[in-house]
Amino acid sequence: MQRLGGQEALVPRPRGSLPKVCASSLAAIAIAGFLLLSPEMSCGLVAMVILVLTLGPLLHGLCLLAEEMFCHANTRYRGRGLLHPMLAACGLGGRTLLAAGLAGLLLYLDGQPLPEKSQCWTLLLLASALYPLFKTLGVLGPSEVEVSDICEGRKMNVAHGLAWSFYLGYLRLVLPRLEDSIAAFRATHQAGPFKGRGSRKLLILVPLNANIAHKLEDEDNNIRFHDNLPNTEIDRAGVRGRVYKHSVYSVLDEQGKAHECVVEYATPLLTLYSMSQESSAGFGEPERRQQVLLFYRTLQDILEQSLECRNRYRLILLNDEHEEDPHFLSKVILRHLQQQEKEEFCLTPPPHREMAHPFATHPTAPPMKGDWHQPDPMSREPTLMFSLEKPQPLREAVESTDHYQGTT
Template identity: 45%
Template sequence: MDVLIGENGVVPRPRSKLPVICAAVLGGFTLLCAWLLDSDRFIEKVVIMIFCFIAETCIHSMCLFAEEWLFHAKQRYHGRISSIFQSCFRTHALLGLCVIFLMLMLSGVSISHDQWSTMAIMCAVYLLLKSLGILGPAPVEISEICEVRKMNVAHGLAWSFYFGYLKFMLPDLQKKVTRYTATGERLSSPRLHILLPLNAAVPSKPEEEDTNVVFYNNLPELELDRAGVRKRSYKNSIYKISGQNNEIYHCVLEYATPLETLYKMSHESNAEFGERERKQQVLLFYRTLSQILENSLECRNHYRLVLLNDEHTGDPHYLSREIIQHLQQQNGEIYMDPVQELPQDRAVHPVPEEGPMRNFYAAVGGPISEEPLSSIPTLMFSEPRSLRSEPVETTDDYIQQNPRGF
């Protein structure tokens, strides 16, 4: 994956299981304290409380089932009661309720009138607090659910950007770059640089953001039949970037067009999409797109994601500096090219032996090459030989008597 300069301080990491671990530890510690305070009927109380909590969940699921069955059965579930049941009830909760109920009945535990009254009050209070939204998930929990289940706006935009454009455009980029450089032109990088501003403001022309980034040329077009449009044209633009020391770079770059959707949503009142949510979605869009492209073998090493910080007001050449920094970082990267055969005039010699093995080869009259080893790695193959070969004497006495006998 491309390592973005300074991305660790900007792009959020996926959430861990720390809240679950902390809750489990605190729950276990609280149960231990309760057991120390009253160990006589501790097991019985725990079982009754678990039964009560599961019963509350099942009663709330019945309320959800009533809504879905009465008003949404045909439109959402095509009249299938089983689908409604699976959507409203948790299977493990129903199983747990049955198991604990059987345990209470078979163990002979007698539940007093006060205990039944307490359980009824707990269920009622739970339903009231649930209906008022007090026991609802916290915003952090909602965000985690959306990220884990890929339900955010950014997830859909990233996948749409990949399938609708990058998946077929990036594999063809190398061919277009080769055709372009065959005309005598050159590029500082063969990759497509995708610009992702944090504020999601996508200008029509990069020159509007930085006068040091100027349009230079277009790569050869790619024509495909897409969604009923015959020979739809896709093109990439080459820009000339001027540095502070008058150095000139040429690279293929463009803004991530889905970010324009996020920007317009944040300015639409009906979308209920504020600036804070917009920035979070941009960062999530970057992280999701990075994972998608990294896992795509056909797109790997053909792109570069450039995340642009929107807190650079007052710097008119921020964009050119960021692009040049990424171009310079790419100069130190190593590309794994396929193994090629070496020309005849660049033969590879074996490494000369040192120490006792050198003296041994000298004793038996073997040649010792003093020429340096070629710096280009290659694969060495020996002549095919049978696995059933004759035994060879290698003892020291035999070697001294027959120094050239093998």
């Protein structure tokens, strides 16, 4: 688990289906109550209400369709297959048409006449005509929660794009090579850094305020630059030998002991911070904070599913409510390193103790020939054994028994 301390309370969870459950329950209660009060007119009135609610969006979709056909047919749809993508983009999908058609069919099959039938049809036409006006003016527009739900569900947020770009363009390239870089670094440094396994991972800092310092020692004087890992050169996008590098920092604990680790900020947060400083981006501080949290959650989900990056990173979400502590950053890094060391398990089997012969102490033990130094194979702890030989094809059984029938 990557979340530590209060991170779980900061990161928003994906929105669920509770609004659908509440809306379905409210509709069921209303229809059931109406059926009990006036069962003879219930079907016709329910069908009329459904028509009111569906014809308005259909008329509004036709207004949007006129704009798309006359102004954006070539630029947005490239003139191919106009009917289907335009209808779907304008909200004239199958669900709305199906609901309106079923409501009209139910109203036609219902034998009970509606009370004041002329007024009902007048209400239907007037409501359907006024709906596109209020929808266009934004009176009936989606709320911020709905827009956020749509953007998160369809992966349309800025944070989703930045997280995928950070993973595909950087982390997936460098993390599989990180262990070799650390091994080469240790071979050239006699001080013996990276003693613990937790320090051999890339620590990625994600501050909530997206305000990133280019030098970690400027944020905390208990953090000191140690050295750079050997450069990683990868041919990328036409650039031969593009250089990727990581910096090693020494983090001092309360006793003054140095702990070396590879740590850096998540670079895409610089983009989020710069966007919040540009008025033309329309990206304020509340939106920036929300996008940082979505970036953290999206990147965490991506990395947890990545086989190339597994067990080679650690995401650290930094809460900006502790800026008054001058050593907050070093304390957070050390806490993550200590937790990582506790989570690491020794996978090497314990050494086997040589055992005496099982019959050596028995009074009727048979005499042993020579020295017995091998342990009992059934008393050893199980270990995994791998064969380096190539698999051989299966062979058919060969009869090897000689049947000899003779007479004397």
